[in-house]
Amino acid sequence: MESTSLIAETASRLLRHHCDPQTLNNAAGTTWQGPAWAAMEQAGLPLAWVPEDLGGAGVGLEEGFGLIGLAGRYALALPLTETLLAGWLLARGRIAPPPGALTCAPTRQGDKVVMASAGTVSGRLRAVPFAEGAQHLALIAEREDGSRPAIALVALADVRLAPGRSIAGDALNTVNLEAVRPIKSEMAPVGFAAKDLLAMGAAARAMQMSGALAAILEIAVAYANERVAFARPIGKFQAVQHNLARLAGETAAAMAAAGSAAEALASAYAAPAGATPPPSESLADALFLEVAAAKIRVGEAAGVGAGIAHQVLGAIGFTREHVLHRFTQRLWAWRDDFDNESAWAVRLGALIAARGSDGLWPLLASR
Amino acid sequence: MSALSFDAVRLPPECDALRREVRAFLAAEIAAGTYNPQEPGNDHGFSPEFSRKVGAKGWIGMTWPKQYGGHERSFLERYVITEEFRVANAPVRLHFVADRQSGPVLIKYANEAIKRDVLPRICRGEVCFAIGMSEPGSGSDLFAAATKATRTKGGWLINGTKVWTSNAHHAHYLIGLFRTSPASKENRRHGLTQFLVDMKTPGISVNPIYQMTGQHDFNEVVFQDAFMPDDHVLGEVDGAWKQATSELAYERSGPERFLETFYVLQELVRVLGANPDVRGAEGLGRLVAQVHALRRMSVSVAGMLHAGKEPVVEAAIVKDVGTIWEQALPHRARDLAAFAQDGASNRASFEEQLRFATLIAPKLTIQGGTTEILRGIIARGLGLR
Numbered sequence: 001m002e003s004t005s006l007i008a009e010t011a012s013r014l015l016r017h018h019c020d021p022q023t024l025n026n027a028a029g030t031t032w033q034g035p036a037w038a039a040m041e042q043a044g045l046p047l048a049w050v051p052e053d054l055g056g057a058g059v060g061l062e063e064g065f066g067l068i069g070l071a072g073r074y075a076l077a078l079p080l081t082e083t084l085l086a087g088w089l090l091a092r093g094r095i096a097p098p099p100g101a102l103t104c105a106p107t108r109q110g111d112k113v114v115m116a117s118a119g120t121v122s123g124r125l126r127a128v129p130f131a132e133g134a135q136h137l138a139l140i141a142e143r144e145d146g147s148r149p150a151i152a153l154v155a156l157a158d159v160r161l162a163p164g165r166s167i168a169g170d171a172l173n174t175v176n177l178e179a180v181r182p183i184k185s186e187m188a189p190v191g192f193a194a195k196d197l198l199a200m201g202a203a204a205r206a207m208q209m210s211g212a213l214a215a216i217l218e219i220a221v222a223y224a225n226e227r228v229a230f231a232r233p234i235g236k237f238q239a240v241q242h243n244l245a246r247l248a249g250e251t252a253a254a255m256a257a258a259g260s261a262a263e264a265l266a267s268a269y270a271a272p273a274g275a276t277p278p279p280s281e282s283l284a285d286a287l288f289l290e291v292a293a294a295k296i297r298v299g300e301a302a303g304v305g306a307g308i309a310h311q312v313l314g315a316i317g318f319t320r321e322h323v324l325h326r327f328t329q330r331l332w333a334w335r336d337d338f339d340n341e342s343a344w345a346v347r348l349g350a351l352i353a354a355r356g357s358d359g360l361w362p363l364l365a366s367r
Numbered sequence: 368m369s370a371l372s373f374d375a376v377r378l379p380p381e382c383d384a385l386r387r388e389v390r391a392f393l394a395a396e397i398a399a400g401t402y403n404p405q406e407p408g409n410d411h412g413f414s415p416e417f418s419r420k421v422g423a424k425g426w427i428g429m430t431w432p433k434q435y436g437g438h439e440r441s442f443l444e445r446y447v448i449t450e451e452f453r454v455a456n457a458p459v460r461l462h463f464v465a466d467r468q469s470g471p472v473l474i475k476y477a478n479e480a481i482k483r484d485v486l487p488r489i490c491r492g493e494v495c496f497a498i499g500m501s502e503p504g505s506g507s508d509l510f511a512a513a514t515k516a517t518r519t520k521g522g523w524l525i526n527g528t529k530v531w532t533s534n535a536h537h538a539h540y541l542i543g544l545f546r547t548s549p550a551s552k553e554n555r556r557h558g559l560t561q562f563l564v565d566m567k568t569p570g571i572s573v574n575p576i577y578q579m580t581g582q583h584d585f586n587e588v589v590f591q592d593a594f595m596p597d598d599h600v601l602g603e604v605d606g607a608w609k610q611a612t613s614e615l616a617y618e619r620s621g622p623e624r625f626l627e628t629f630y631v632l633q634e635l636v637r638v639l640g641a642n643p644d645v646r647g648a649e650g651l652g653r654l655v656a657q658v659h660a661l662r663r664m665s666v667s668v669a670g671m672l673h674a675g676k677e678p679v680v681e682a683a684i685v686k687d688v689g690t691i692w693e694q695a696l697p698h699r700a701r702d703l704a705a706f707a708q709d710g711a712s713n714r715a716s717f718e719e720q721l722r723f724a725t726l727i728a729p730k731l732t733i734q735g736g737t738t739e740i741l742r743g744i745i746a747r748g749l750g751l752r
Contacts, residue, residue, distance in 0.1 A: 214370070221749050241746035248371065248745050249688040252681065256373040256667055257660040263375035289659060296656035345652030346645055352655050353643050357636040361454050361629075364659055365386065367377075 007059055010043050011067050015074045021215075021323045037078055037101065046083035047097055054096040056087060061269055064088075065262035068204050072211025075326040077170050079103055079130035081204050086138035089197055093151030093186035100135035103128055103156075105175060106194055107201055107338050109347075113141040113177060115150045120179040129337055131161055131173035136183070140194045149193055152185035166336075168329035199291045201338035203265050206258035206294040209302045209334050212327045213251040216309040219324060220244060223313050240312060247308040250301035260367065261294035285351060286366050292348040299341035302331035369748070371681060375663070376670030382447045389451045392424060397455075404456045404630075405716060411582055413537060414458035415492075421452075421459070422492025427466045431474060436487030442673040446666070450622035454629055464534065465489045468618055469496035469542050476602035476610060477563060485540070485563075499529040499543030499564065499588060506531070507740050509544065510556045510608065514590060516545040522597045523547075523562070525570075525590040533734075535573045535586040538566050548605045556608035561601040568593045580726045618735060620668035620682035625661045625689030627731060628696045628724040632658065634717040635700040638707045650703040654696065661689050680748030687741040694731045697724040 018036035040046055049064045050056020059067075068081050079101045086102035105125040106112060113123035121141050131137065137154045154177070162174040221244060224235030234240050268287055306328035310317050317324040335341065352360060397404055401417055421427055429445045431437025449467075452459050470489050473482055488494045505511035514527025525545055535541065541564040548558035564571070570593035575583050602610045632654060639647045664685050671678040700721060711717070732738045746752055 217371075217749075221751065224751060235746075235751040238743075241751050242739070242742045244749055244751060245684075245687065245742035245745035248680075248749060249684050252371055252373055252664055252684045253657075253660045253688060255371065256375075256664040257656075259373060259375040260663040263377075289655070292652065293656035293659040296653055297660040300653070300657075341653070342649055345649045345656065347648075347652065348655055349643060349648030349650065349652030352636060352651055353639055353641055353648065356641065357633045360633055360636055360655070364655075364662060365450065365454075367659070367663070 005063050005066070007045070007048060007057070007063055008066055008070065011040075011045055011070050014039050014043060014045070015070065015076065019074050019076055019078075021075055021326050025321070025323045025326060033078060040078075040080060041099065046080055046101070047087045049084050049088040050091050050097055054091055054094070056091070056097070061088075061266035062263060065204065065207050065266065069207040069211040069258070072208035072330075073215045075212055075215070075330050077168070077326075077330075079134055081208060082130050082134065085197070085201055085204060086136070088200065089138045089140065089151060090153060092189055092192055095138075095151060095153055095184050095186055097138070098136055098153070098183075101130065101133060102136050102138055103130050103134045104138045104197060104201070105131075106139070107198070109195070109198060109339055109343065112194065113139050113152075114144055115141040115152070115185070116144050116179070119185065120181050121150075121152055121154065121185075122177050122179050125175040125177070127164075127337065128173050128175045129166070130171050131156060131175050132163065132171040137175065140188060140192075140197055141185075142194075148190070149188045150185045151188050151192075152182035154180055154182050166333035168326075168333040170330075170333065172333075198338055199287070200265060202291050202295040202344070203258070203261045205334045205337050206254070206298040207262055209298045209331055210251070210254040210258040212331050212334075213247075213254050213298075213301060213305045216305060216324065216327045216331075217244075217247050217251045219327070220247060220309045220312040223317075227314075234312075243308050243312060247305050247312075250305040250308075254298040254301040254305075257294040257297040261290040264290040264367070285355070285363060288351060289348065289363060290367060292344040292351075295339065295344045296341045296348065299335040302335050306331045369750075371684075372671070372678065373664055373667045373681065374670065376667045378443050378447065378666065379441075381441075382444055385444055386447050386451060389426070389448060393451065393455045393457060396420070396457075402456075402458050405720070406456075411584060412456075412458040412460040415461060417458050418461040418492035420492070421462065422490055427462050427492055428470055428486065428490035431470060431486065431490070435474065435482055436490035438490075443669055446622065446669045450626065450662075453623050453626045456630060460534065461495045461537065462489065462492050464498060465494055465496040465540075467621070468498065469540070471617065472542055472561070472601060472610070473563070476561065478598050481563060481598065494539045495534055495537045497532050497534045497538035497541040497566075497588075499532055499535075499541045501529065501531045503528055503530050507737050510550065510559065512544050512546055512559055514543075514545050516547050516560060516562065516595065519594070522599070523595045525562070525564075525593045525595060527590055529588040529590075531576070531585045532573075532588045533585045535566070535588045536575060536583070540564060541566055541588065542601065544607055558605050559607040560604050561607040561610060562595050563599045563601055564593070564595065565599075568595070570594070578730075580723070617672065617682075619686040619741075620665055620672070620678070622662065622665055624686045624735075625658065625665065625693050628693045628728065629658070630720055631697050631700045631724045634713055634720050635704060637713040638704050638711045638717045640708060640711060644706065647703055647707065650699065654699060657692055661685070661692060665689070680745055683736075683741045683744040683748070686736060687738060687745065690731045691738065694728045697721055697728055701725070 044057035047056035048059040052058040071080050082103040086104040087097045089104050090097045105128045108126050111125050113121050115121050141150045158180050160176040164173045166172040225233050227234050316322050425438045426448045428437040429440045430442050433439050516523040516525050543562050543564050544559050547560040551557045570591045572589045574587045576585050668678050668681050
């Protein structure tokens, strides 16, 4: 997950310097956000997935997913992942992203934007992360005439935002578009659709959650080794050890499932943006399994894992003063972004049922 | 605490060809009536005929040196064989323990004559091994073993009782842990020695212990002045504890640690039909996501073993999470099938397999290291003890 690439080293350095969770927690307020974002932009992180000829850093998908996992380790409350995804989406349409924070949509299956023949876009998009605070929205829109979808860049100043916050307190808005004229729009590559963005977003959130789980495992183990009760560190008690072993198991499952999905998407989209069709008309079964399983299993791990970490830390973990909530609240929030475990499970179950019993093992073993 | 590692390992291309070959072989065996995959409990999976055929295909001792009858193929290729056989409910009981554990112990610790004698026979699928660890007074606490090996002319005399010994009634050999010295004050693990036991040795008797499923799998093995020649000592006298832990990563992270009740999931898909309701679809989707994640974890550990690493904690995690999952699977399937169509063509077969899996489920988190022991190992890896 933490590759030793240049971008990962740069990101580690910046995150340590600007986004140390304990420092931010002590400081309260949001004054850290401006300098942190400026430093990331300076280093080319938010547009890492955009090819160089479109003004980005041209970093590979897998490295970018590594960056997202790292952001999860810091419980980063800035739209880095969203800007990465938006940049990736715009690049599929060969649109050069503008500077500043971006977000992307739709993030729910069933939400849609329609582009009229006049080129304007309309629709209602739920749960768009960081829409409030970002400057632009990258979206994929269906066409009124049923032709290939469009990838469009919209100024958030041109849309109506409903105020909203995630359980972690990060901006999460419903976006209403009423005949908004995009700054730019292009035809999507053949076969590319909203579900491709949903898959990338789900895998990205899975990587963030697995990073955050690794962080709370470290926090909980360190605390159990320090905190003394009944004359010994609580980590010496078997009941606590077994809880932490379960947390390690959930973290391991999350790392394996998220890493596998990220690798699968990276291989599927290895071709340069826009040059060749993406993996399939609808995502191929194997790729769908990877992404759905990651979002489901990592979401489950996030719920169980956050609960264990809180149990180990006791009352102190329940305070605003302690850093744990920065992670657990985002674990709870990220479960719901780009569709939650239940939504993905219904779709994965339907796919498995349609393939039939004899198709189950070959699908699992193909990965 | 050292960071956990679960990289996205993919099986290399040579595994695809092998997988096709194994599937074709299994399909032919099932068609020929060698065994019935719908009866996972049938004959306790013990088939001399089948094991010999597997040996002839070169699928036992796959990773071992050629000079001992092995095939010097990769650990990842062996992984493919193990998972395909497991999913097809193939009757591998005769050779499985020898292939997974006993053979590698012999390669590491047996003398040359024994290696040349026994290993090629394992590879041919002719030899069944048992593992003699637990005793009436020591199960998970291995280092409490009391069955004694005492020096005599040219070897050792063994006295005592091993228990819960799977396969002992079929086994040609047993690799056992015996007490050769008292534990020392400084090291309670000191004083145990591993022996290769020829089950034909006079003074050994095997008594069946029937399981609650009605099956006969494990046994009590009683030793009364059973003579072991000196050259049957494996490794260091009094130092077996150093040998026991390194093989556990192989034993604990394999696909057999989460696929033992997989047939229930396959039958469940059949019972739910092509268009399950939302409740059925969601439950199925979660189970498939969970088993996919387990396989990704397990393949990742296989990749580390293949690369020569010793992922002891990661392997313990795979067994902990994997056995809990395969144990819960029959119960989840029961829940999800509650509203399934009565008319499903496999309803009877589903019920029968569900019953069998439910009955064997309690053992899954006991055999090969209990959940409690595994969590202790994980906790140690996390730096808690």
